[in-house]
Amino acid sequence: MVSKAVVTAGTGGIGLETAVGLAKAGYAVTVVGRNAQRGARAVERINAGGGEPARFLQADLAVLDEVRTLAERIATEGELAVLVNNVGAMFQDRTDLNGVEASFVVNHLSPYLLTELLLPALRSGAPSRVVNVTSGAVALAKKVFDEVEPPGGYYGFHWYGRAKLANLAYTLDLAARLEGSGVSVFAADPGGAATDMTDGTMRNAKIVSPGLRLLWPLVRRKFERSTSGAASVAARSSIVAATDDTLQTGLLIGPQGTPVTPIKAATDPRTAAAVRKLTEQHAPIERVPDGVSN
Ligand SMILES: NC(=O)c1ccc[n+]([C@@H]2O[C@H](COP(=O)([O-])OP(=O)(O)OC[C@H]3O[C@@H](n4cnc5c(N)ncnc54)[C@H](OP(=O)(O)O)[C@@H]3O)[C@@H](O)[C@H]2O)c1
Numbered sequence: 001m002v003s004k005a006v007v008t009a010g011t012g013g014i015g016l017e018t019a020v021g022l023a024k025a026g027y028a029v030t031v032v033g034r035n036a037q038r039g040a041r042a043v044e045r046i047n048a049g050g051g052e053p054a055r056f057l058q059a060d061l062a063v064l065d066e067v068r069t070l071a072e073r074i075a076t077e078g079e080l081a082v083l084v085n086n087v088g089a090m091f092q093d094r095t096d097l098n099g100v101e102a103s104f105v106v107n108h109l110s111p112y113l114l115t116e117l118l119l120p121a122l123r124s125g126a127p128s129r130v131v132n133v134t135s136g137a138v139a140l141a142k143k144v145f146d147e148v149e150p151p152g153g154y155y156g157f158h159w160y161g162r163a164k165l166a167n168l169a170y171t172l173d174l175a176a177r178l179e180g181s182g183v184s185v186f187a188a189d190p191g192g193a194a195t196d197m198t199d200g201t202m203r204n205a206k207i208v209s210p211g212l213r214l215l216w217p218l219v220r221r222k223f224e225r226s227t228s229g230a231a232s233v234a235a236r237s238s239i240v241a242a243t244d245d246t247l248q249t250g251l252l253i254g255p256q257g258t259p260v261t262p263i264k265a266a267t268d269p270r271t272a273a274a275v276r277k278l279t280e281q282h283a284p285i286e287r288v289p290d291g292v293s294n
Pocket of ligand 1: 008009010011012013014015032033034035036038039059060061062063085086087088089106133134135136190191192193194195196197198226227231
C-alpha cells in the first residue's frame with residue numbers, strides 16, 4: 001500500500017520543497033494551503049518529479065474550524081504515515097483571531113489541533129511520524145505561558161518565537177506521551193530561507209522589542225543574512241525528520257539535517273504543563289486516552 005504524507009502550507013516556500021522531497025521518497029503527498037491556484041501549481045511541480053500523484057486540499061489553517069474540517073476529511077481516509085506541520089506566520093501588527101492572538105493560533109494551536117485530531121490515523125499508519133516545524137526565534141521568546149500573551153507592547157518576532165516555543169515544548173511532550181505507540185514525533189528547524197514569510201515581515205523594525213530596535217541596522221543585517229538561503233535547503237530538516245529511519249523519537253533536527261539540543265525552556269516540564277493547560281483552554285478537543293486503540 002502507498003504511504004501517505006500531509007504537508008501543511010505545502011504549496012509554497014519551505015513546505016513545497018518538503019513536499020517535493022517526500023514525493024521523491026515515495027509518499028503520496030497532500031499539500032494544504034489557502035489558494036487553489038497556488039495549490040494546483042504546487043501539485044504540478046510535485047508530479048513533475050514522477051512518483052505517486054500528489055493532491056491539494058484547501059484550508060485556511062489560521063481558522064481552527066477549518067483545521068477541524070480538514071482533519072475530519074483526512075481521518076476518514078484511514079492510515080497516515082507522515083504529518084508535517086509546516087504552517088507558520090509572523091505578524092507585524094497585533095492581529096486577533098476569534099479573540100486569540102494570531103501567531104499563537106497559526107504557529108501553535110493550529111498544528112496542535114491537526115496533530116491531535118489525526119492521531120488515530122497516524123496510529124493506524126504506524127510506524128508513522130509527526131514533524132513540527134520550529135524556528136531559531138524560540139531563543140528570544142518570553143518563556144512564561146500563563147496567558148496567551150505576555151503583558152506589554154506587541155513585537156511580532158518575539159510573539160512568533162514564543163508561539164514556536166509553545167509548539168516545541170508540546171512537540172517534545174507529545175513524543176514522550178506517544179513513546180512505544182509507533183508514532184514518532186520530531187521538531188525540525190529549517191534555519192532560514194527567502195520566502196513570502198520572511199520577505200513580508202522581517203524588514204520592519206517594529207517586529208522587535210525596543211531594546212533590539214536600537215540595534216536595528218545590525219539586527220536587520222542579521223535577519224537578511226540568515227534568511228537569504230534557498231527554501232529547498234531549508235526543507236532538509238523536515239525531510240530528514242520525516243524519512244530517516246535511524247532517528248529516535250523526540251529529537252529536534254537542525255538546519256544541517258542532524259539532531260541538535262533544544263533550548264532548556266522547551267524541555268522544562270513546567271513549560272510543557274503550562275502550554276498544555278493554555279492549549280486545551282483555547283483549542284478544546286475530546287481526547288481519546290493514549291494507549292486506547294482507536
Ligand atoms: N523562512 C524562514 O526563514 C523560516 C525560518 C525559521 C522557521 N520557519 C518556519 O518554516 C515554516 C515554513 O516557512 P515559510 O517561510 O516557507 O513560510 P511561507 O513563505 O509563509 O509559506 C508559504 C506557504 O504557506 C501557505 N500558507 C500560509 N498561511 C497559510 C494558512 N493560514 N493556511 C494554509 N496555508 C498557509 C501558503 O499558501 P497560501 O498562501 O495559498 O495559503 C504557501 O504555500 C513555517 O513554520 C515558519 O515559521 C521559516
